[in-house]
Amino acid sequence: MASIGFSEETKISVIVPVYKAEQFIEQNLIEIKKRIQEMFPVYEIIAVIDGEVDNSKEEALKVKGIEVLSYKENKGKGHALYHGFLHSNGRFITFIDCDLDLNPSQIINFVPYLTSADFAVGSKRHPFSKLQYPFLRKVLSFGFFVYSYLILGVHLKDTQSGLKLVKREVLEIIMPLLLVKRFSFDLELCFLAQKHGFRTVEVPLHLTYQQFEGVSTTIRLKDIFAMFFEVLLIRYHYSIKKTYQKNFWKNKNWQ
Secondary structure, eight states, rough: GGGGTTTTTTTTEEEEEESSHHHHHTHHHHHHHHHHHHHOOOEEEEEEEOOSSSSHHHHHHTTOOOEEEEEEOOOOOHHHHHHHHHHHOOOOOEEEEOOOBGGGHHHHHGGGGSSSSSSEEEEETTTTTTOOOHHHHHHHHHHHHHHHHHOOOOSSSOOOOOOOEHHHHHHHGGGGGGOOOSSHHHHHHHHHHHHHTOOOEEEEEEEEOOTTTTTOOOOOHHHHHHHHHHHHHHHHHIIIOHHHHHHHHHSSOOO
């Protein structure tokens, strides 16, 4: 691990976006902390409550040794991850969804891939991935990949999975440019990483779909339309309005 910057002193920041998870968030944060401790001597875990709409914050605060951030209004997964990143200081950053469809122990498998890359993205369509999740979600995921490839040309076959490992310097450049705060945040992140020439690589996943009693997992039609619209919005801001390019230079001291 030392060859890519990991050592006994290297700190990793684990950012967990949380929304309407009061039923399981305490248990899952305990599990995340346990697994991260086993893999990395120096770490921080930041849970970001994306809207205080239930008791997720109170449940998360029960877990010792984890930083809990929150704000009143739901602003989307992208905003939650950005908020967590701003409060982090690790050399490497990992994003992991709070439902634990993806076992946190898998993050150690991402480390060797950063030998030749800046950004390791868990991919459900990697030939070595092992998947247990509903057929409809597989169809929608594949459809979104084809659509986003046609519109944006992102070469990654899966940008939406909830497990990623990235070097801090990559996010320091890309995070301030992000415009999408909800469904297509992951795609926008990967798109901009590609446009900036950062080396991105897909990593195999073991995904086991979790369904919690009383927690709705229905895929709403309006959410699907919102994701497809956001892809067009990304292309518009990059190719026509040049918003990303303008914001990039606004963040630079040398002009």
